[in-house]
Amino acid sequence: xxxxxxxxxxxxxxxDRPFTYCWGCGHSTIHKLIAEIVDELGIRETIIGVAPxxxxxxxxxxxxxxVTEAAHGRAPVVATxxxxxxxxxxxxxxxxxxxxxxxxxxxxxxxxxxxxxxTVIFINNTNYGMTGGQLAPTSLIGQVTTTSPNGRDVxxxxxxxxxxxxxxxxxxxxxxxxxxxxDAVSVIKAKKVIKKAFMNQINGVGFSMVEVLAxxxxxxxxxxxxxxxxxxxxxxxxxxxxxxKDVK
Amino acid sequence: xxxxxxxxxxxxxxxxxEAALDAGCRFYAGYPITPQNExxxxxxxxxxxxxxxxxxxxxxxxxxxxxxxxxAAGARAMTTSSSPGIxxxxxxxxxxxxxxxxxxxxxxxxxxxxxxxxxxxxSDYFQAVKPGHGDFRMITLAPSSIQEMYDLTFDAFDLADxxxxxxxxxxxGLLGQLMENVELKRDRKPLYxxxxxxxxxxxxxxxxxxxxxSLLMQPGVLEKHNFKLKEKYDLITKTEKRFELSGMENNPxxxxxxxxxxxxxxxxxxxLLKQDGINTGLFRPITVWPYPYEALKxxxxxxxxxxxxxxxxxxxxxxxxxxxxxSSKIEFYGRPGGGVPTAExxxxxxxxxxx
Numbered sequence: 001x002x003x004x005x006x007x008x009x010x011x012x013x014x015x016d017r018p019f020t021y022c023w024g025c026g027h028s029t030i031h032k033l034i035a036e037i038v039d040e041l042g043i044r045e046t047i048i049g050v051a052p053x054x055x056x057x058x059x060x061x062x063x064x065x066x067v068t069e070a071a072h073g074r075a076p077v078v079a080t081x082x083x084x085x086x087x088x089x090x091x092x093x094x095x096x097x098x099x100x101x102x103x104x105x106x107x108x109x110x111x112x113x114x115x116x117x118x119t120v121i122f123i124n125n126t127n128y129g130m131t132g133g134q135l136a137p138t139s140l141i142g143q144v145t146t147t148s149p150n151g152r153d154v155x156x157x158x159x160x161x162x163x164x165x166x167x168x169x170x171x172x173x174x175x176x177x178x179x180x181x182x183d184a185v186s187v188i189k190a191k192k193v194i195k196k197a198f199m200n201q202i203n204g205v206g207f208s209m210v211e212v213l214a215x216x217x218x219x220x221x222x223x224x225x226x227x228x229x230x231x232x233x234x235x236x237x238x239x240x241x242x243x244x245k246d247v248k
Numbered sequence: 249x250x251x252x253x254x255x256x257x258x259x260x261x262x263x264x265x266e267a268a269l270d271a272g273c274r275f276y277a278g279y280p281i282t283p284q285n286e287x288x289x290x291x292x293x294x295x296x297x298x299x300x301x302x303x304x305x306x307x308x309x310x311x312x313x314x315x316x317x318x319x320a321a322g323a324r325a326m327t328t329s330s331s332p333g334i335x336x337x338x339x340x341x342x343x344x345x346x347x348x349x350x351x352x353x354x355x356x357x358x359x360x361x362x363x364x365x366x367x368x369x370x371s372d373y374f375q376a377v378k379p380g381h382g383d384f385r386m387i388t389l390a391p392s393s394i395q396e397m398y399d400l401t402f403d404a405f406d407l408a409d410x411x412x413x414x415x416x417x418x419x420x421g422l423l424g425q426l427m428e429n430v431e432l433k434r435d436r437k438p439l440y441x442x443x444x445x446x447x448x449x450x451x452x453x454x455x456x457x458x459x460x461x462s463l464l465m466q467p468g469v470l471e472k473h474n475f476k477l478k479e480k481y482d483l484i485t486k487t488e489k490r491f492e493l494s495g496m497e498n499n500p501x502x503x504x505x506x507x508x509x510x511x512x513x514x515x516x517x518x519x520l521l522k523q524d525g526i527n528t529g530l531f532r533p534i535t536v537w538p539y540p541y542e543a544l545k546x547x548x549x550x551x552x553x554x555x556x557x558x559x560x561x562x563x564x565x566x567x568x569x570x571x572x573x574x575s576s577k578i579e580f581y582g583r584p585g586g587g588v589p590t591a592e593x594x595x596x597x598x599x600x601x602x603x
Contacts, residue, residue: 015457046451048321060459066449068320068460071343074313077305081317081325082449084301085275089451107313110306 011035013044015064024224026125026214027055029181030190031062034094034121037195038065041202043090048082050075050093052100055130056123059094073104076111079118090201092119097138098128101163105137108167112207115172119197120209122163125216126235133219137161140238145219160238164211168245175200175208176244180236182215182228205247213239253434260397260423261286263430264354265294267401268326270434272441273352274300275325277314279307279333282366283421284356287328308333312340315351319344320460322448324405324441328354330421331372332363341414342380345477346462348447350408354401354417356424359586367586368421368509373563376418377537383474385481387415387488388537392512394428400534402436409440411484412447418536420559422509422588485538493547495529502528502598503548505568506557507536509588514557516591521598528555528598536564544571551577553601557594558582 013035019028038044044065051059053072060067070078075093083091100108100122108120127145128134135145135152138160142151152160164176175197179190190212197208213235215227222230258266264287268276276295278288288304295302301318305311311327318325329337334355344351357372359365376388387407389400397419404415449460464470492511495518502521504514511532518528531547533540548554554577556565565580572578581597583589 044457045453048449048451050317057463060457060461063457065452065457066459067457068317068449069343069347069463070316071313071339074309074316074340077310077313078317078320080303081275081277081301081314082321084303085318085321085323086450106306107310110310 011039013038013064015062017061019062020058021055022218024215024217024227025055026123026181026212026216029187030121030123030212030214031059033187033191033194035063037191037198040195041198043202046088047090047092048086050079050082050091052093052095054096054099054128056094056096057130073099073102073107075099075104076107076116076118076120080111080114080116083116083118090119090198092121092198094121095123096129097122097124097126097136101137101161108163109170112167112173112209113170115174115206117201117204117206119201121194122209122211123214124211124239125214127216127219129216129219133216138163140234162239164209164244167209172207173209173245174206174247176211177246178211178213178239178241178244180213180231180241182231211239213241254432255429256432257427257429258394259286259425259427260394260419261356261425262290263394263398264328264401264417265290266432267398268352268405269294269298270432270436271324271402271405272438273324273326273405274298275315275318275323276300276327277303277305277311278328279305279311281330281333283358283368283424284328284330284354286424287354287356308336309339312337312351312353316340316344316349319349319351320347320449322445322450324409326352326354328356330356330358331360331369334372334375338375338380341386342382342384343462344414345380345384345386346382347460348412349414349460350412351414352401352404352408353414354419357418357420359584365586366421368423368559368588369584369586370420370508370510370559370563371584372418373536373558373560376416377539377567384477385484385537387411387413387484388418388535389415390418390507390534390536391423392508392532394423394426394430397423398430398432402433402438406439407488409443411480413480413484418508420509488535489538489540489543490534491540491543492532492534493529493543495527496547498527499550500527500529501552502526502602503531503551503554504528504557505531505544505554505564507533507564510557510559513589513591514594517594517598520591520595526602539567539571541567541571544568545573548572548577554578555598556580557589559588560584
C-alpha cells in the first residue's frame with residue numbers, strides 16, 4: 001500500500017511552459033495564484049483573460065484558458081466589450097503600472113466609473129519593466145530609473161500616483177484592495193484577496209481591482225531578497241497594503 | 249421600422265445604423281464627432297431594441313479597442329467616427345489586422361489636416377487605403393448614395409467575417425447628412441453570421457486555452473505571419489474588386505475617375521458634356537482597396553484624357569497613375585478643406601482642358 005499523498009500539484013489552469021520571468025519577479029507568483037484560484041472556482045472553461053503590454057503580455061503563454069492581448073493600456077475596455085458580449089463568463093484584465101496608470105489611465109478610470117462587472121489585477125512594480133526600467137507614474141520620489149537617473153524629482157516628474165485611492169471615489173467601484181507577495185503570509189493573503197475579486201464578479205457585485213505590489217529585481221538592480229525588503233519598507237509605506245474600498 | 253422590406257427617407261448616417269443592425273451587428277461603441285453624430289445617436293436608441301450593446305466610449309481609442317474586444321469574443325461589432333477620430337483608431341485597426349479580427353468601421357470624412365472643419369471631404373483616402381502601422385491592408389468601400397451607405401455597410405460585415413479582416417466604409421459628411429429614399433433589405437440574409445468562429449474567445453470549454461495575439465517575437469514567426477496575411481490580401485484583391493463603369497458604349501473621348509460623392513457629382517458633369525456632344529465615361533471605384541486597377545486600365549485605353557476629381561489635393565490620383573500606363577493623359581482637379589465641387593465646376597474644368 002502506498003502511503004504517498006498529493007499535497008500540491010501544478011494548477012490545471014497553467015500550461016506546461018516554465019515561467020520566463022526574471023528571478024524574483026512578482027509576475028510568476030501572481031500568475032500562479034490566479035491559476036490556482038481559477039481551478040478552485042472551477043471557471044477554467046468560462047474565464048477570458050486580457051493581457052497587457054509589458055512583461056506580462058506573455059501571460060497567455062502560461063495560463064491554460066482563453067486570453068487575448070490588448071493594445072497598450074486598453075485592456076479594461078477590451079475586457080469591457082468581452083464581458084458585454086459574454087455576460088455569463090468571468091472576464092479579467094491583468095495590467096502593469098505603465099500600462100494601467102500611464103497610457104491606460106483613461107481606460108481604467110472610465111471602466112471603473114461605468115462600474116463594469118470585471119476583475120482587474122493591477123501589478124505595481126514602480127517602473128516599466130519590459131522596456132528596461134523607465135520611470136512610471138508609480139515610481140517613488142527619489143527613485144532612480146533609466147529615465148530619472150538622478151532620482152524622481154517631483155518638480156520635473158510630479159508625484160507617484162496612488163491609483164487605487166484615485167479609483168475609490170467612483171460610485172461604480174465596489175472593491176479595491178492592495179496586497180504584496182513578499183513572504184508566505186502575504187502570498188496567502190494576496191490569494192484570498194484576488195479570489196474575492198473574482199468571486200465579486202461571479203456574484204454580480206461589480207468592478208473589483210486588486211493592486212499587487214510586486215518586485216522587479218532586474219530593473220531595481222537589487223537581488224530578490226533586497227527587492228522584497230524594499231516592498232516591505234519604503235514601497236508599502238507610500239502604497240499602504242490593505243482594503244481601500246469594500247462595498248458590501 | 250418594421251421587419252419587412254421597406255423604403256425609408258433617411259440620412260446616410262441613419263442608413264448605416266439600419267444596415268449594421270440588419271447585418272447582425274450587436275455591439276457598437278462610438279464617440280461624438282461631427283459629421284457622424286447621428287450614428288451613435290440613432291444607435292443608442294436602436295441597438296437596445298434588438299438586444300445588443302451600445303456604449304458611448306470615452307475616446308476613439310476606447311471605442312475601437314472595444315470593437316477589438318467584441319469581435320475577439322465572436323460578436324459582429326462596429327465603430328464609427330470622422331477623420332481626426334479615425335487617426336486615433338489606427339491603433340486598433342492595426343491590432344485587428346494583426347490578430348485577424350473582423351471589425352467594421354465607418355469614416356464620415358471631414359476636412360483636415362488637424363481639427364480641419366466639418367464640411368464633407370475625401371481627405372482620408374490615404375489613411376484608409378494605406379492604414380496604420382505595420383504591413384497590412386484594410387478592405388475599404390466607398391459609397392456614393394444613401395442606398396449604398398446601407399448596402400455597403402451590410403456588405404462590410406459579411407466581408408469582415410469572410411476574411412477575418414477589418415473593413416472600412418469611406419463616406420463623407422455629405423453622405424452622412426444627405427437624406428434619400430432607401431430600400432431597407434430586411435430579408436437579406438447576412439453571410440457567415442452563423443458560421444462558427446472557432447478562433448473566438450468564448451471560454452476554453454472542453455479544450456486548452458487559446459489566444460488572440462499579434463505579438464510574434466520569435467525570429468521568422470512574424471515574417472511568416474505577414475506572408476500568410478499577404479496570401480489573404482492577394483485573395484481579396486483577386487476576388488473583391490468592385491466598381492461602376494458607365495458611358496463606355498459610346499466610345500467616349502474622355503473618362504472621369506472619381507469615388508464617392510465626387511463620383512456622383514461627375515454624373516451631372518457628364519450630362520452637361522453630353523449636351524455639347526462630348527461623350528465621357530465614368531469610372532467609379534466602389535472598393536478603393538482593393539483598387540480595380542485592371543478595369544480602369546482597360547477603360548482608359550482608348551480615351552484621350554482621364555479626369556480625376558477628388559475632394560482633396562490628390563490622393564486617389566496616385567492609384568489612377570498606377571493603373572494608367574500613360575500618366576500624361578491624367579488631369580487632376582481637387583477641392584481640399586471641405587470644398588465640394590459642383591457639376592458645372594467640373595464641366596468648366598474639362599472644357600478648359602479640351603476646348
